[in-house]
Amino acid sequence: MHKVWWKEAVAYEIYPRSFMDSNGDGIGDLQGVMSRLDYLKDLGIDIIWICPIYRSSNDDNGYDISDYQDIMTEFGSMADFDLLMTEIHKRGMRIIMDLVINHTSDEHPWFIESRSSRGNPKRDYYIWRDARNGAEPNNWESVFTGSAWEYDAHTEQYYLHLYSKKQPDLNMENPMVRHDLVRMIRWWLDKGIDGFRVDAITHIKKLPGLPDMPNPNNLRYVDSNPGHRNIEGIHEFLQQFKREAFADYDIMTVGEASGIPITEADRWIGETSGALNMIFQFEHVNLDFGPEGRWDYATWDLAEWKRIMNKWQTGLEGVGWNALYLENHDQPRSVSRFGDPVHYHKESSKMLATFFMLMQGTPFIYQGQEIGMTNVEFAELSDYRDVEIYNYYRERLLDGKDVSETMRRIAYRARDNARTPMQWDDTLYGGFSTVVPWIRSNPNYHEINVEQQLTDPDSILNYYKALIRLRKSSEVLIYGKYQALLQEHPEIFAYSRTLGKESYLIVLNFYGRTTDFQFPAEWRDLLPEVVLSNYDRSDRSLNQFTLKPYEAIVYRVN
Ligand code: TEU
Ligand code: CA
Numbered sequence: 001m002h003k004v005w006w007k008e009a010v011a012y013e014i015y016p017r018s019f020m021d022s023n024g025d026g027i028g029d030l031q032g033v034m035s036r037l038d039y040l041k042d043l044g045i046d047i048i049w050i051c052p053i054y055r056s057s058n059d060d061n062g063y064d065i066s067d068y069q070d071i072m073t074e075f076g077s078m079a080d081f082d083l084l085m086t087e088i089h090k091r092g093m094r095i096i097m098d099l100v101i102n103h104t105s106d107e108h109p110w111f112i113e114s115r116s117s118r119g120n121p122k123r124d125y126y127i128w129r130d131a132r133n134g135a136e137p138n139n140w141e142s143v144f145t146g147s148a149w150e151y152d153a154h155t156e157q158y159y160l161h162l163y164s165k166k167q168p169d170l171n172m173e174n175p176m177v178r179h180d181l182v183r184m185i186r187w188w189l190d191k192g193i194d195g196f197r198v199d200a201i202t203h204i205k206k207l208p209g210l211p212d213m214p215n216p217n218n219l220r221y222v223d224s225n226p227g228h229r230n231i232e233g234i235h236e237f238l239q240q241f242k243r244e245a246f247a248d249y250d251i252m253t254v255g256e257a258s259g260i261p262i263t264e265a266d267r268w269i270g271e272t273s274g275a276l277n278m279i280f281q282f283e284h285v286n287l288d289f290g291p292e293g294r295w296d297y298a299t300w301d302l303a304e305w306k307r308i309m310n311k312w313q314t315g316l317e318g319v320g321w322n323a324l325y326l327e328n329h330d331q332p333r334s335v336s337r338f339g340d341p342v343h344y345h346k347e348s349s350k351m352l353a354t355f356f357m358l359m360q361g362t363p364f365i366y367q368g369q370e371i372g373m374t375n376v377e378f379a380e381l382s383d384y385r386d387v388e389i390y391n392y393y394r395e396r397l398l399d400g401k402d403v404s405e406t407m408r409r410i411a412y413r414a415r416d417n418a419r420t421p422m423q424w425d426d427t428l429y430g431g432f433s434t435v436v437p438w439i440r441s442n443p444n445y446h447e448i449n450v451e452q453q454l455t456d457p458d459s460i461l462n463y464y465k466a467l468i469r470l471r472k473s474s475e476v477l478i479y480g481k482y483q484a485l486l487q488e489h490p491e492i493f494a495y496s497r498t499l500g501k502e503s504y505l506i507v508l509n510f511y512g513r514t515t516d517f518q519f520p521a522e523w524r525d526l527l528p529e530v531v532l533s534n535y536d537r538s539d540r541s542l543n544q545f546t547l548k549p550y551e552a553i554v555y556r557v558n
Helices: 030-034 037-043 078-090 109-114 175-191 234-244 262-269 302-315 334-338 345-357 387-398 403-413 450-455 460-472 475-479
Strands: 011-014 047-050 054-056 065-071 094-099 149-152 157-160 195-198 252-256 278-280 293-297 362-366 481-485 492-499 502-509 515-518 529-533 544-547 552-557
Touching: 030 078, 037 460, 065 078, 065 175, 078 094, 175 234, 262 278, 262 302, 293 403, 302 481, 302 492, 334 345, 345 362, 345 460, 345 502, 345 552, 387 403, 450 460, 460 475, 460 529, 475 492, 475 502, 492 515, 502 544
Parallel strands: 011 047, 011 362, 047 094, 094 195, 195 252, 252 278
Antiparallel strands: 054 065, 149 157, 481 492, 492 502, 502 552, 515 544, 529 552
C-alpha cells in the first residue's frame, strides 16, 4: 500500500455557518473558525474540510455559488481566508475546500447571462429545454423534491436543477464550462489549499436525450434519479479535471459520490487510474431509509451494516482508500440514529467513534460529533431553515398527507439536525454567538458542550482525543488489513486490523443491553491487552465475555 499524508490524517468537517460567530450577527464566520484552530489542533485534527464559503445567494447555505473566487459576505473577506489558511498551515494542519461544480447559483453571472436570451453565448452553460406537451421536459424529480425543471417565462424554456431552483445545473457537456471550471480550480490550488471535497460529483453527467426515468422514492437505498447518477462517460469529465488540475499539485480529493458501486471503485479512486483519491459512499447512512424512501424511516439492520462495511473495507484493500464517516452536514446526528442519546449518551457516542475511526481509511469527524451532539426536535416548521425541508413539507401537504407524520419525518431526517450551532459552553446560545443565532440552538447545550467535556476526563471529547492518539500511534491502525470477526453475532460488530505480526481487535456492542461472545480460538492464546475501552476495565480474560450496553473494547495483540 502506497503511503501518503492524507491516509495518515484525521479530518474534521466545519459547517462554517454554525461553527463560531466572531462578530455577533448570529452567523458563524471565518474569524470564528480561526479562533478555534487551537481546539482542533489539540483534538488531533490534521485536515480541515470547510463547507462552501464562496459568495452565495444562500438558498442552500453556500451550495448555491454566485462567485467561485470571492468569499460570502457574512463569512468575511478574502483577506480573512488568506489569514485562516496561513494559521492552519502554521499549526501543521491542512485545509480542503468544497468544490461545487454540478451547479451554480441562479445569481451567478454565467446564469444571469444564460437566461437573458436564447442566443446568448452563455445559453449553453446550463441545460435548457422546450416544454413537452405544455409541461416539464421530462419526469425527473429534484433531490429536494418536486420537479427538477423550472420554467423561465422570459425565454419560454425550462432549465434543469437537480437541487433547489436557485441551483441550475451546469451543462458539463460544454467544453467551455469545463475549461472555466479548470481555471477556477487551479486558481484555488495555486493559492495553496490542500485539496477538495467534491460536491454531488455523481450527478455531473446526465443521460443523453434526458429521457423519463423512474424517480427515487420507489427505490430503497437510492436517493436520486438514475437519469443523472453515475452515467457512462462521466469519467471523461473526471479525468479531465485530474489531468488539467488535480494532478499538478500535492493535494487530496474526496468525492461525495452516492450511488457508486464498489465494482467501479478502481475507475473512481484506483491508486493510479482513479480521478479522485477517495469517495464518500452512502450505503451505511442510507440503512434506515423506509419503504417510501429517504424521508421515510425504518430500523437499521446490523447484519446489513456489517455486509456494507466488510464489502468496502475488503473491496478497497490494495485498490483504493476509504473515506470513513458517520455524520456530515446532510445527515442526522449519529448518536440519535444509531445509539441511545437518552440512556447511554456517552457510551453509545464513544462506541460509534471507536467503530468508524479505527477502520482502514481516512476518518472525517463532523463538528459536534466529538462531543456527542444530538438531533434537535423543533416544534414549529418555522424553526427549520433548510430549503429541502420546506419543499418536502409543501409537497406532502399538496398530496394531502398527515401533518404530524410529516413533522415526525422531518424531525428524524432533517439536515438541520446537523446544523444547529456548535455547543461550546453553557452560556446563552451555547457560546456560539452573543445574539440569536440564524438557527435555534439545541437546548441541550447546557449539558452537552465543549467546555464541560474538556475538563471531564471521562468525556466523549477526551475519548476522541485518546482514539486519535491511538490511531496515530500505530501503522497497524492506519495501513493494516481489515478482517471481519464474529460475523454471525446478532449484536456485536467486531473486526481486526493486522500488519505484519501486530494486530488490533475491535469489539463493539451495538445495542443497549448486555450480550455475550466468545473470542475466536486463534486469538485466545495471543494474550491480547486492552488498550482502549468506553468502560473502566483492564482485567479481561479471553474465554467468554459479556459486553455491557454499547461497550467498545480495543485490544492489541503482539
Ligand atoms: O449533497 C448532495 C446530496 O444532496 C446528496 O446527499 C444526495 O442525497 C445525493 O447526491 C443524491 O443521490 C451536496 C451537499 O452536501 C448538500 O449540502 C447540498 O445541498 C447539495 O450537494 C447541493 O449542492
Ligand atoms: Ca458572524
